[in-house]
Amino acid sequence: MTPGRLGLLALLTTLILDQASKLGLYFGTDLVLTQPWRFGPYAEFVVVWNRGVSYGLFQQEGGIGRWLLVALSLAAALGLSVWMTRTGSRLLATALGLIAGGALGNAIDRAAYGAVFDFVHLHAGAWSWYVFNIADAAIVAGVVGLILDSVLPERRPGPPGEPPPA
Template identity: 85%
Template sequence: MSPARSGLLAALATLLLDQASKLWLYFGTDLVMTQPWRLAPFADFVVVWNRGVSYGLFQQEGGLGRWVLVAVSLVAAVGLSVWMVRAGSRLLAVALGLIVGGALGNAIDRAAYGAVFDFVHLHAGRWSWYVFNVADAAIVAGVVGLILDSLRPAGRTPQTEASGDEGRPQA
């Protein structure tokens, strides 16, 4: 499978899983009325409407801020999609696909509800991590993939490997 197809598949899978989990938890369960749901001693499902960006920064109460964040998400998704289609490695394309799918998933929430539906809360003792969703997790995984891809050594061309002339300039 080509890198571009792998990236597109990652974006689509992320978007579908994100939206399906949000729709099921919000409309298909009574989580809103019975929260928190204890999943493990360190994890709960809760309902948090995030009107800002990551970690609740830049909270937007008005309609203008909401639509600016939707527009920024869509512009970022388009730009990253162009990069994804041109990616030379599967790791890079999948990482970009995860970010694109997450950005689109959160943009859909903002457009439909005015805020992003977050529901996973991780904690331990007095320590509490921010509440997030599948889109947020995919964006973080995508950024990790971008970092890993940037740390990979640049590939040597087949011509250079075959000739043994790695250190000499080509004429």
């Protein structure tokens, strides 16, 4: 599979899983009324509407801020998708697809509801992580992939008849 197609697969898989999980939980369950749903001592599902960006920064209550964040997410997804189609690296294409798919998933929420639907809460004792969703997790995984791609040695084929570098 070419890097571009792999990246597109990562983008579409992220977008579909993200939207399916949000729509399923919001419209297909009573999570809003019966939260939290505990999954052992460290994880639960709760409903949080994030009107800001990552980690709840830059909260937007008005329509202008909402649509600016939607436009920024769409522009970022478009730019990342163009980069994704031009790279020869499978790791980089996958990472970019994960980030673009996550940005699109959260942009859809913002456009439809005015906020992003977050629901996964991890915690241990007094320690509590931010509430997030599949799009957010994909964006973080994509950033890890970008970092790995930038620090791993580049694998280029050598002259014909010479084995590739290890």
